[in-house]
Amino acid sequence: xxxxxxxxxxxxxxxxxxxxxxxxxxxxxxxxxxxxxxxxxxxxxxxxxxxxxxxxxxxxxxxxxxxxxxxxxxxxxxxxxxxxxxxxxxxxxxxxxxxxxxxxxxxxxxxxxxxxxxxxxxxxxxxxxxxxxxxxxx
Amino acid sequence: xxxxxxxxxxxxxxxxxxxxxxxxxxxxxxxxxxxxxxxxxxxxxxxxxxxxxxxxxxxxxxxxxxxxxxxxxxxxxxxxxxxxxxxxxxxxxxxxxxxxxxxxxxxxxxxxxxxxxxxxxxxxx
Numbered sequence: 001x002x003x004x005x006x007x008x009x010x011x012x013x014x015x016x017x018x019x020x021x022x023x024x025x026x027x028x029x030x031x032x033x034x035x036x037x038x039x040x041x042x043x044x045x046x047x048x049x050x051x052x053x054x055x056x057x058x059x060x061x062x063x064x065x066x067x068x069x070x071x072x073x074x075x076x077x078x079x080x081x082x083x084x085x086x087x088x089x090x091x092x093x094x095x096x097x098x099x100x101x102x103x104x105x106x107x108x109x110x111x112x113x114x115x116x117x118x119x120x121x122x123x124x125x126x127x128x129x130x131x132x133x134x135x136x137x138x
Numbered sequence: 139x140x141x142x143x144x145x146x147x148x149x150x151x152x153x154x155x156x157x158x159x160x161x162x163x164x165x166x167x168x169x170x171x172x173x174x175x176x177x178x179x180x181x182x183x184x185x186x187x188x189x190x191x192x193x194x195x196x197x198x199x200x201x202x203x204x205x206x207x208x209x210x211x212x213x214x215x216x217x218x219x220x221x222x223x224x225x226x227x228x229x230x231x232x233x234x235x236x237x238x239x240x241x242x243x244x245x246x247x248x249x250x251x252x253x254x255x256x257x258x259x260x261x262x263x
Contacts, residue, residue: 001198001262009260013253020249024242027226031235031242049181057189 001064004082008060011090015052019045043100051115052093059085059122066129081125088118139195142212146191149220153183171230182223182245190215190252197259211255219248 001009022045025038063082068075076082095111098104139147157179164172194212199205206212222244229237 001260003262006260006262010257013257013260016249017253020246024246027242027245028239030230030233031237031239054185 002076002079002082004079004086005060005064008056008063008082008086011086012053012057012060015048015056015093019048019053022048040101044097047093047096047100051089051096056089059089059118062126063122066126067131067133068129077125077129081121085118085122085125088114088121092118140206142209142216143191143195146187146194146216150184150187150191153179153187153223157184169231171233175227175230178223178226182219186249187219190219193252193256197256198261198263200259207255207259211251215248215251215255217248218244218251222246222248 022041025034026042026045028034029038059082063076066076069077092111092114095114096108097111099106099108099111157176160168160172160176160179164176194206200207222241225237225241225244228234229241
């Protein structure tokens with residue numbers, strides 16, 4: 001498994017835990033009193049689990065298992081693009097979370113924009129690798 | 139495919155059908171409690187269960203002796219996640235507080251068991 005996939009997948013596992021923690025607190029709040037302010041975290045629960053966990057996991061696994069171009073370091077396309085996608089996606093998740101919690105829509109827009117760039121960067125990397133399996137020249 | 143993966147995948151398929159059946163009821167004007175139940179049957183039961191099962195099967199081996207990590211943790215993640223989700227399905231319509239709190243704790247423990255067991259398997263060669 002390449003290093004960038006390790007970071008993407010381990011990052012996704014951390015968001016799984018963080019997202020489930022928020023979800024558990026909110027669900028428990030239907031049975032026992034919780035601070036009312038906790039419900040402001042509901043969009044963060046969505047963001048952590050949908051983007052941080054699911055999207056990031058898919059990105060990490062796709063970069064790891066899609067057909068390669070050979071056995072060299074460049075076999076998975078431009079590795080720098082994958083690292084850039086990792087940084088943009090995680091930066092985006094936190095900007096969205098901070099924007100929602102701090103009631104700063106501009107931050108959330110910046111975060112979403114970073115996530116779009118992460119998606120485009122990852123798509124550029126994986127696009128050419130979406131082909132028949134087997135090692136073939138680039 | 140290891141037996142635990144088969145259990146995860148088959149149960150996730152049951153949740154998939156149940157969630158979309160719930161969404162039909164929802165579209166026909168179902169009760170308010172149905173929305174969170176349907177969403178969580180889909181994203182926890184179907185999507186998360188499927189991922190947990192396939193990751194247990196396909197991720198790099200932990201070691202020769204324990205290729206899929208600690209089996210006890212993996213089984214615990216299956217039991218806790220699914221028991222927690224089922225308690226939510228039972229508890230949400232009647233708003234049974236203790237059932238929902240128990241459900242929250244069990245689902246969190248199930249996710250934590252999966253993360254602890256999977257983390258060391260996410261590695262380079």
